[in-house]
Amino acid sequence: MAPFELHTAHIDGLVNAGLQFGVIATLDDATLAGQMLLQQHHRSIGVLRDHDDPPDYTAALADHTFHAVAVLSLLDCYEYQSDETADWNTSPAHAWTSRLRDEVLSRLPAEAKARVRYGSLSVPAYPLLPAYTDTPWGVTALEQIPGIEDGTVEIPVVRKGLPAEILTGPIHCPNGGLSSRVRHVTILGLGQDRELPAFARLREPSDQAPGVYLLFEHGRYVARPADAPPGMWFAASGAFIHTGDWRWRELIGHRLPIPLHDHHPER
Structure with missing residues (x-):
């Protein structure tokens, strides 16, 4: 310049x-x-x-x-x-x-x-x-x-995450979950503290790629919607998420797809 x-x-x-x-x-x-x-x-x-x-x-x-x-x-x-x-x-x-x-x-x-x-x-x-x-x-x-306005310094930090693809097969029952309307997600957090390493913060979530968290439960990772109200329960819908990006293995320790829990039984 x-x-x-x-x-x-x-x-x-x-x-x-x-x-x-x-x-x-x-x-x-x-x-x-x-x-x-x-x-x-x-x-x-x-x-x-x-x-x-x-x-x-x-x-x-x-x-x-x-x-x-x-x-x-x-x-x-x-x-x-x-x-x-x-x-x-x-x-x-x-x-x-x-x-x-x-x-x-x-x-x-x-x-x-x-x-x-x-x-x-x-x-x-x-x-x-x-x-x-x-x-x-x-x-x-x-x-x-x-x-x-009030003299305080509050910083609206941009939330970015790792883009991933939703995979579906012949047995898929989302019951109105996000895998019923989109084909991509954005991984915004990992584990109990919902934090994400800086190397994986690539893109903001959008309507076409809503945010999910990866939670470690019963010996494996599962993905759940990030915007769900506290306490809302989700079940497996038959969909999975995955990306070929090298950061995927760095995050979860393997290259395999993981289940997407976006089926809410009470819907």
Whole structure:
């Protein structure tokens, strides 16, 4: 991606985040921080020479509290567009953005920082969250930065799982279960704690591939619908689930299909 000149609103977003997360103490400090960030950015893209005076800048205050993940997007964009100087790693801008990033990350739950599989890459979970993807790469107005209403940092972590195929044979009695209407599922969790290793988190569930959990019962794994109310009982429908993906054996210890329990007798 080619570098471009950031709008002043992007700098405003960063200094407002500095105020919000305690990196900046006063509005006067916000203006000085914004001048410093803008000077580094303009040096990086060639607008200013190394010893030119800082550009004119006065901080503008936002009328809402920023979502922590949106601030991480602001930081990623700023650093990408501002790190082309020889002294970037020792610059005040780098030290300032690193401090803000550390403050923001300290407020996030562990699952938002955990590494997950994204295609062939291993990435932190937070860039896949809506607050990150909804933040423009280079904002032009403070209103574009997603906010939070009550000041708390709650992270709606994207649930992803391993896609698998439903196999059916001549004896199949789903009684309205999911195998009566779809041919695929998404494995969202494994075992009693319903957790899934990061390497298997590939795709979100959908209407065409609803979520299931793999539960170990009576010496083997069975699959059950993930959206079933607590305490709802399911029986085998005659369907099985399987995938040829190498992650299947890593999850359950063998390559064989496992029964799908989606038959609810009381339906």
